Amino acid sequence: MQTLAPQPAPSAISTTSIGIYGSAGRMGRAIIEAIEAAGASLAGGVDAREDPNPIARTADVLVDFSTPSAIEAHLAAARAAGTAIVIGTTGLSPQHQSMIDDVAKDIAVLQTGNTSLGVTLLGILVREAAARLGADWDVEIVEMHHKHKVDAPSGTALLLGDAAAKGRGSSLAELRVDSRAGLVGARTEGTIGFASLRGGSVIGDHSVIFAGEGERIELNHRGDDRSIFARGAVRAAIWLAGQPAGRYRMGDVLGL
Ligand SMILES: NC(=O)C1=CN([C@@H]2O[C@H](COP(=O)(O)OP(=O)(O)OC[C@H]3O[C@@H](n4cnc5c(N)ncnc54)[C@H](OP(=O)(O)O)[C@@H]3O)[C@@H](O)[C@H]2O)C=CC1
Numbered sequence: 594m595q596t597l598a599p600q601p602a603p604s605a606i607s608t609t610s611i612g613i614y615g616s617a618g619r620m621g622r623a624i625i626e627a628i629e630a631a632g633a634s635l636a637g638g639v640d641a642r643e644d645p646n647p648i649a650r651t652a653d654v655l656v657d658f659s660t661p662s663a664i665e666a667h668l669a670a671a672r673a674a675g676t677a678i679v680i681g682t683t684g685l686s687p688q689h690q691s692m693i694d695d696v697a698k699d700i701a702v703l704q705t706g707n708t709s710l711g712v713t714l715l716g717i718l719v720r721e722a723a724a725r726l727g728a729d730w731d732v733e734i735v736e737m738h739h740k741h742k743v744d745a746p747s748g749t750a751l752l753l754g755d756a757a758a759k760g761r762g763s764s765l766a767e768l769r770v771d772s773r774a775g776l777v778g779a780r781t782e783g784t785i786g787f788a789s790l791r792g793g794s795v796i797g798d799h800s801v802i803f804a805g806e807g808e809r810i811e812l813n814h815r816g817d818d819r820s821i822f823a824r825g826a827v828r829a830a831i832w833l834a835g836q837p838a839g840r841y842r843m844g845d846v847l848g849l
């Protein structure tokens with residue numbers, strides 16, 4: 594396992610001006626507070642049915658916590674203005690991922706299902722555990738979120754599943770099994786299962802379970818407050834604003 598050398602949180606007041614796609618939403622509001630706390634400035638916010646282009650031209654960097662159907666227009670606006678963008682929106686399709694790869698040829702793009710420090714580290718631990726435990730250790734991922742969440746499995750669950758699949762030298766597309774119901778048959782060895790729970794005001798809980806014969810390892814993350822995502826998103830934005838074109842990960846920002 595590599596030695597972890599986390600980068601300290603930036604202490605100097607940032608002068609970066611940040612534009613938000615999805616500014617009136619739960620995350621948008623938390624990000625406005627985090628921008629203020631970081632001493633950065635808010636270039637403005639855009640929500641549904643508003644033109645995404647003007648803010649892309651005035652902001653130093655954009656953050657997107659909106660909805661998958663808006664991603665194409667937001668990427669196009671960022672690319673046309675030459676402005677870096679952090680994408681936190683989840684529920685993205687493989688087509689969205691291809692669009693992001695394409696736009697990242699021209700501008701800096703960081704896409705992640707979770708901007709928190711804790712989940713970024715958890716992804717590394719999951720990959721390591723999956724690599725060290727044999728394929729006879731079954732991997733199951735359980736997530737719970739608030740009742741308003743519209744996508745499942747969560748972006749974080751998929752990020753953690755991807756880490757486990759990579760640890761096994763494979764891809765999540767090959768191993769993924771979504772929630773089971775009915776006479777589904779016995780578990781296929783090597784697959785990665787997902788279960789999604791929804792209710793109340795849960796901010797975001799994730800468990801990665803490695804189940805072996807007679808023993809079990811569980812790696813958990815519990816989010817108590819949206820500020821963990823908002824702080825990470827602002828930190829990522831400030832960092833990304835200075836980067837050349839390319840596709841980046843939260844681990845690049847945090848030095849993990
Ligand atoms: N990566 C991470 O760390 C995290 C990711 N997320 C993800 O962020 C996304 C947003 O979550 P949350 O804030 O809870 O959701 P909300 O529904 O509270 O907010 C979504 C916002 O996006 C706006 N919106 C909708 N369509 C557009 C559009 N075409 N252009 C611009 N804005 C638009 C909505 O505006 P209106 O109300 O007018 O429709 C709303 O203000 C989700 O995909 C969620 O999973 C959430 C937390 C952490």
Ligand SMILES: O=C(O)C1=N[C@H](C(=O)O)C[C@H](O)C1
Pocket residue numbers: 683706707738742746747748749750796797798
């Ligand atoms: O919609 C949410 O709230 C969250 N979404 C992200 C996800 O899909 O994983 C991150 C976090 O868990 C909260």
